[in-house]
Amino acid sequence: MALIKLTNISYDYPNTCGLDHLNLEINTGDFICLMGPNGSGKSTLLRILSGLETASQGDYQFDDQAITAAYLADPQDRQRLHQQIGLVFQNTDVQLFNTSVADEVAFGPRQLGLPEAEIAQRVTDCLELTHSSELRDRVPYQLSGGEKKRVALASVLALNPTVLLLDEPLNGLTIAAQQQMLTLLQTLQAAGKTIIMASHNFKQVQAVEPRFVIFNADHQIQADLTAAELATQPEQQAELLTL
Amino acid sequence: MTTKQPNNLPTWLEQPNQLTSQPQRHNFLAHNQQHLQHLLARLSQPLPAVQSKRWQLSPSISLLRLGILILLIALTNNTGWLWVLGLLLAGHLLQLSPSQLRRFSRSWLLSTLIALLVVLPSYWLVGPATVLLFGFKTGLILASTQYYRLTTTFQELLSGLKTLHCPNIFIMTLAIAITYLRMLGHYLLQTMMALDMRMVAPAKHPYRLIGTLFGNLFLKSHAYALELYAAMEARGFNGHYVNQPATTNRWHDMLTLTPYLVLVAVFIFGRTYGIN
Numbered sequence: 001m002a003l004i005k006l007t008n009i010s011y012d013y014p015n016t017c018g019l020d021h022l023n024l025e026i027n028t029g030d031f032i033c034l035m036g037p038n039g040s041g042k043s044t045l046l047r048i049l050s051g052l053e054t055a056s057q058g059d060y061q062f063d064d065q066a067i068t069a070a071y072l073a074d075p076q077d078r079q080r081l082h083q084q085i086g087l088v089f090q091n092t093d094v095q096l097f098n099t100s101v102a103d104e105v106a107f108g109p110r111q112l113g114l115p116e117a118e119i120a121q122r123v124t125d126c127l128e129l130t131h132s133s134e135l136r137d138r139v140p141y142q143l144s145g146g147e148k149k150r151v152a153l154a155s156v157l158a159l160n161p162t163v164l165l166l167d168e169p170l171n172g173l174t175i176a177a178q179q180q181m182l183t184l185l186q187t188l189q190a191a192g193k194t195i196i197m198a199s200h201n202f203k204q205v206q207a208v209e210p211r212f213v214i215f216n217a218d219h220q221i222q223a224d225l226t227a228a229e230l231a232t233q234p235e236q237q238a239e240l241l242t243l
Numbered sequence: 244m245t246t247k248q249p250n251n252l253p254t255w256l257e258q259p260n261q262l263t264s265q266p267q268r269h270n271f272l273a274h275n276q277q278h279l280q281h282l283l284a285r286l287s288q289p290l291p292a293v294q295s296k297r298w299q300l301s302p303s304i305s306l307l308r309l310g311i312l313i314l315l316i317a318l319t320n321n322t323g324w325l326w327v328l329g330l331l332l333a334g335h336l337l338q339l340s341p342s343q344l345r346r347f348s349r350s351w352l353l354s355t356l357i358a359l360l361v362v363l364p365s366y367w368l369v370g371p372a373t374v375l376l377f378g379f380k381t382g383l384i385l386a387s388t389q390y391y392r393l394t395t396t397f398q399e400l401l402s403g404l405k406t407l408h409c410p411n412i413f414i415m416t417l418a419i420a421i422t423y424l425r426m427l428g429h430y431l432l433q434t435m436m437a438l439d440m441r442m443v444a445p446a447k448h449p450y451r452l453i454g455t456l457f458g459n460l461f462l463k464s465h466a467y468a469l470e471l472y473a474a475m476e477a478r479g480f481n482g483h484y485v486n487q488p489a490t491t492n493r494w495h496d497m498l499t500l501t502p503y504l505v506l507v508a509v510f511i512f513g514r515t516y517g518i519n
Contacts, residue, residue, distance in 0.1 A: 050440060052436050052439070052440065075445075078439075079442060079443050079444060079445075080262055082439070082440050082441070082442065082443050083260060083262050083263070083443045084260060084262070086440070087437075087440050089433070089437055091433065093430075093463070094430060094433035094434045094436075094437050095434075095437040097434060097437075097438065097455050097456060097459045098455065099455075107441060108441045108443060111441070111442060111443050111444040112263055112443055112444055113263070113444065118255075121253075121255075122253075122255065125253040125255075125256070129252070129253075129256075141459065141462055155441070156441075157256065159260075159441065159443060160255060160256055160258075160260045161260060162259070162260055187251075187252055188252065188256075191252050191256065191257045192257075192259075
């Protein structure tokens with residue numbers, strides 16, 4: 001049974017289309033990489049999956065639960081969904097609002113009412129995992145773009161979500177930091193987490209052999225291929241390299 | 244709690260998430276998020292009421308028309324005159340689509356009610372006649388401005404001001420303020436959405452969160468302002484805003500303005516001979 005099931009999903013922005021009749025099934029433990037040209041609908045899909053937006057048309061099912069506008073209107077249901085799905089925004093600037101990195105990472109676990117000892121442990125673990133321990137006492141506002149990405153991921157990981165959504169997580173990172181992040185994501189996948197990320201960086205992402213969901217400029221899914229299937233399609237690979 | 248081994252995940256991260264559900268106390272975030280979304284939608288460019296290019300007024304004429312209408316409403320105390328001006332305005336409202344008309348009615352009623360609350364104390368000072376007259380006048384002025392706001396984009400407003408030879412620095416300040424306001428609004432909305440994603444339980448101190456959000460917004464607006472000015476300087480800005488040439492008016496613009504000019508003439512005539 002699929003963890004996430006999208007049936008005939010469309011999303012309309014004022015005067016423009018965001019997504020056009022999308023069908024997609026994602027299983028627990030999948031590592032999905034959404035690729036496609038700018039404005040093709042990758043971020044819109046992530047926002048729908050996270051429950052920040054509701055589709056104009058179609059059905060979205062998460063763990064056999066229909067995610068509708070009515071479901072998201074209920075604060076308890078919404079918070080339940082957000083405990084299971086974490087999102088790292090493309091512009092991580094908006095995601096960090098606390099006065100120290102440690103407080104930032106502890107924000108989610110504190111909301112859950114966990115004991116302070118457990119919160120401290122989670123903060124230490126998440127900062128270590130994202131190679132951000134040295135940033136612990138820094139002010140998030142003053143961090144560089146790459147550091148903010150790492151802290152944003154740590155703050156989402158601290159909630160232990162089942163599904164991790166990442167919007168262009170590799171942007172602004174050095175090659176070494178990109179590899180570290182992909183290795184961490186691979187480890188999380190091996191532990192049973194579902195990873196869905198939007199990226200333009202085909203060369204780097206290729207190494208972790210995800211399932212590629214490729215969008216076209218018409219906001220539709222052009223191809224849904226495993227890494228092995230993609231390896232047999234040099235034309236498609238060449239196209240992805242130009243993104 | 245078990246700590247993590249090198250190259251491994253901590254135990255708590257490998258275990259399935261234990262979902263908790265706590266009773267809801269505040270829903271201020273979702274509530275305010277909706278308000279902000281509506282505000283941003285309002286700040287976004289409204290669609291012109293008249294789609295036909297032929298009957299679309301040039302920005303300067305529609306601004307001039309608004310100015311004349313407001314001036315006439317403000318200057319006259321004659322109820323007959325106010326009815327004429329009201330009918331003229333109603334004629335314009337007929338051009339609005341049903342959805343725009345609904346939007347107009349909502350915002351007009353609300354703003355008129357608020358304005359009436361301000362006018363109301365004069366009831367005890369000078370009696371009901373003055374309250375009714377000022378209420379009527381305020382309602383008409385608000386209706387004219389709402390109609391203008393609904394049918395004019397910000398670009399058209401700026402273009403109209405340019406054509407009417409408004410000081411360049413004023414136009415530039417207005418243009419930057421409008422762009423900047425929307426940008427900060429979007430930033431705040433995104434921050435609230437990010438916060439919403441991590442609000443996995445009711446906030447213990449919701450008002451402290453509001454302080455954090457606005458503190459962050461202030462820091463961001465300061466940084467944006469500095470960056471904006473630096474970018475302007477880098478593109479050769481030296482404190483003097485160079486305007487682009489204004490567009491010329493067409494004959495039908497002048498034709499549309501004629502009734503207003505006639506009204507001004509009649510008003511002046513009436514004033515001279517003590518009719519108004």
